[in-house]
Amino acid sequence: MNMLLMMDYPLLISWSFTVKVGLTEAVMLQKVQFWLSSSNNVKEGKKWIYCSYKDWQKEVPFWSESTIKRAIKSLEDLGILISANWNESKLDKTKWYRINYERLQEYESG
Template structure:
């Protein structure tokens, strides 16, 4: 019996398979690899398109029903997004897919628990961010690409996923129990402006952690756990400097909080 591999193998991490299922992990891995070499960009994201028949050509050891079942499970569990709105003709029902790198990042990087404290940088503000600071879990390639005949096409092409906005908003949503969209133009503008100022992903997480401690359980202040307040140019650095020895605000249960908002927001 020949036990040697004479064709490109599929690779998958056992830890990922244990989390999502073996079939689902194989599909996620292949989607990740295809995303790295995809040239199809919509709404600021790379997308991969395939019909179920085309997926079966890639996974000839599965039936079409098995592939459908695995993909639908990944969709239902929120690991992938899919749509057919990018097809040129309405009659074309080919599906487009992209990975939810925010959810996969929490899964693979151990950040799914918001109670895990973010270690704040020793310095902040106008520091020069390193290359690693700006990389999200997806761009650090936490999912190893499979060895296929197409691997040569990315040897000289360093792919960086510019998904840091989704990472930050995903962290805010999970930590502050919110439901903000990372695709909002104003939100993207705020985050990109702070990144241009030299702040990094860890700085954003520190600000979020600090203000969540102070405001999450305060009915008057909870509403300010939002991007336009937290990432505002005039407030961000001040919030960041509160990360040392921060004490949660105690809500006065004996009476209403006496706050004067007549002069506008000044938090």
């Protein structure tokens, strides 16, 4: 067996969700879910993560920042990904993200 196929960190995404929203969006949302699972940032009773586009590019180095921006914008437009600015400094434009699980449920049942 080729070592590159199984020895690296696997990326799991839902096939049916990927068909509905696109590969890039499905991968990005899975990364958000992964980071949310260990986040201690709670705002308005929901867990949030924060990440700059440059930092996202380090997380998914096989995509350019512009591809990541398009995927995030697409997920925001679909109402699946919610973004906000919870930074203490108004000069800090790093976006914070959470998943809208209610909207995501509509994709599961639809």
